[in-house]
Amino acid sequence: MELTRRGHAVIGTAGTLLLVGVLGDRPLAVVGAATLCAWLLVVQHRAVSRFVACDESLSVSVATEQLALQPNERGTLTVAIEFEETQRLSASVTVEWPVGVDGERPTLMVGPETNQAETTCTFSAPLAGQYELPELQCNYTDESGLFEQRVGRSEHTSIVVETASLSDLQVGGDDLAAKLYGEHPNNQSGSGTDVMGIRRYIPGDSLSRIDWNSTARLGDAYVRELEDESSNQTRIFLDRHESMNDGPPGRKKSDYMREVALGILQILERDYDPVGLTLIDEGGIQFDSDIRETPRHYRQCRRVLNADRDRVAETRSRRHNEGWTGTPSNVAQQIGARLSAQDNEFATVLRPFFEASGSYTQRFDSEPLFNGLRVKTSTELTRGWTVICTDDTRPQETREAVKATVSEGTLVTVFLTPTVLFDGSWADTERTYERYVDFETFRKQLNAMPGVHAYEVAPGERRTAVLEARQNERDDEGLNGGENHARA
Structure with missing residues (x-):
């Protein structure tokens, strides 16, 4: 009053x-x-x-x-x-x-x-x-x-x-949802409710899963291993490199990839499957979230996908509400402060796990996509599905990133945008078609890897125009060749 x-x-x-x-x-x-x-x-x-x-x-x-x-x-x-x-x-x-x-x-x-x-x-x-x-x-x-x-x-x-839906979005491949998810596996550790056992603490584990009795008895930090019998774990990697901005406003590579990522998120939300989202740019991991399946988490992922690059930092500031990773939460910092004030064996064992881990954003000197995937897939506790949304501008890095991810025991689905359909260099029909063939060859190479499915993401009308232009040239060449043969 x-x-x-x-x-x-x-x-x-x-x-x-x-x-x-x-x-x-x-x-x-x-x-x-x-x-x-x-x-x-x-x-x-x-x-x-x-x-x-x-x-x-x-x-x-x-x-x-x-x-x-x-x-x-x-x-x-x-x-x-x-x-x-x-x-x-x-x-x-x-x-x-x-x-x-x-x-x-x-x-x-x-x-x-x-x-x-x-x-x-x-x-x-x-x-x-x-x-x-x-x-x-x-x-x-x-x-x-x-x-x-x-x-x-x-x-x-x-x-x-x-964001306005893209009417000409085309994703190449058969029965995408079945190939991407298939049957729900069981007997995997995850975020369920049944305890399978305990294991040593790994940096990045949720503090709520620490088994304090086992930690005090064994002299080291241990966490409860939970059983997840009904849900798949999926992590989506979205490429935010500058090359993803190729294309006219509203029809850029990033716009098409966002539609794909939102579609996958919708499928996961429908089945209540846990999902994590990672954004990678030239410097490294720009944004990262835990793998969760709460309604608020799905909304947060959707908000980040719809945001442009400049607004990701703003959304990132709200990550603590639902386990968005980064510097430790206030609770963890308070626990760390209490442990620092104690001088006993129990506090000595736990103190390193509650110390601040530094900056939220992870940076890499080179090959940010490869290093970002390597860091995330090597620290995920449960192996599931990895979705990579990128383009074909860095084929060697993408190939090595996919290999490294598969070697960690996860299934990989790659969505690729062909640069040739976005950069506007279509005057030379022959050269345009050759570049598209090179892209398709690269996609098929990825798709041939064990445990990998690779799909093309492209503007359907533009793709059709390129293929039809090439076919018309071939028809003209055949017609001219027949006329010359008749004259001879």
Whole structure:
């Protein structure tokens, strides 16, 4: 509860009377100050009870007409407030927007004369993602105008902005979902609920899985090994190199790969399969998440995939909410501080596992894709499926990365975009076709590796145009050759 301007004026008046009464030895002024303060306390007590009654009586509803919007598309939000019972006080509700959303900010008023109010405001967001509407601020003012109370109302309203789907997306291959996932394996360690046994702690293990009894008994950190009988573990590696920006706006390599990654994520979410997401750029691992299967985790992955490169750092700042990896959480740091203050064998054994591990982003001097995959696949506790989304600009590095990943015992699916269909160099039909043949040869080489499936991701219309242009040239050559043969 806060004082309004009028309330501050009353306090000021009482203070002035008290000062005059004390300094000027005027008892009546002191009595006047005391009377004002007593009256103010009575009004405050009455305002508190009425504020509570008003807040209980006020109902707020928020609704959006569109389930999902496209970037920069105008959406509408309807806000309605109503006093279920007539109140002597007035209330106002102000609409606020989350960061990244631009919209009107109307204020609705209800009071003794008007019990309900409703407004519709428009908004838009330039970038794809899921935005949570902040709390609506409800302001109550008592009838004397001396006190006001602000109460936040959370309506749990989300605004979903999705990137426009690519109508000409073409993924080469047969029965993609079956080849990628197949049957759910069993007798694998994972994130289930049945304990299979214990093993030594490995950096990166969840702190909640530490078996403290075994750790204290054996003198080293041990974690519980859990059985996962019904879910596959998948990690998606998305290439964010500069070469992925080849292509016109909205039709870049990265746009097509994002669609593929979102499609895979949708399949995994449907089957409640755990998934991890790793983004790699020229410097190394740009973004990384744990492998989880919670609804919030799926939403986080979708938000990161829809974000552009500049917004990944912003999303990364929220990683601690659902196990997004990086520097240790505050809890781990607090445990580490307590262990540092202790001088016994138990603290000595555990102290190294709670120390800060440095910067969140991992950087590599060369071959970031190869090194990023090697680091992640070698530290994953459960072997499952690895999905790599990249292009054909670094064939040797991609080939070695796939080999290294398969050697760790995981199945690999590679999605490749052919640069020739994105760089705009299509004037020379013969050369364009040769480059496409080179790409297809590379893809087939990857696909021939044991445990690997490789698929082409391309704009279907452009791919068809290149192949048809080559076929037309061959037909013309054959026709001309037949005419020359006839003349001879």
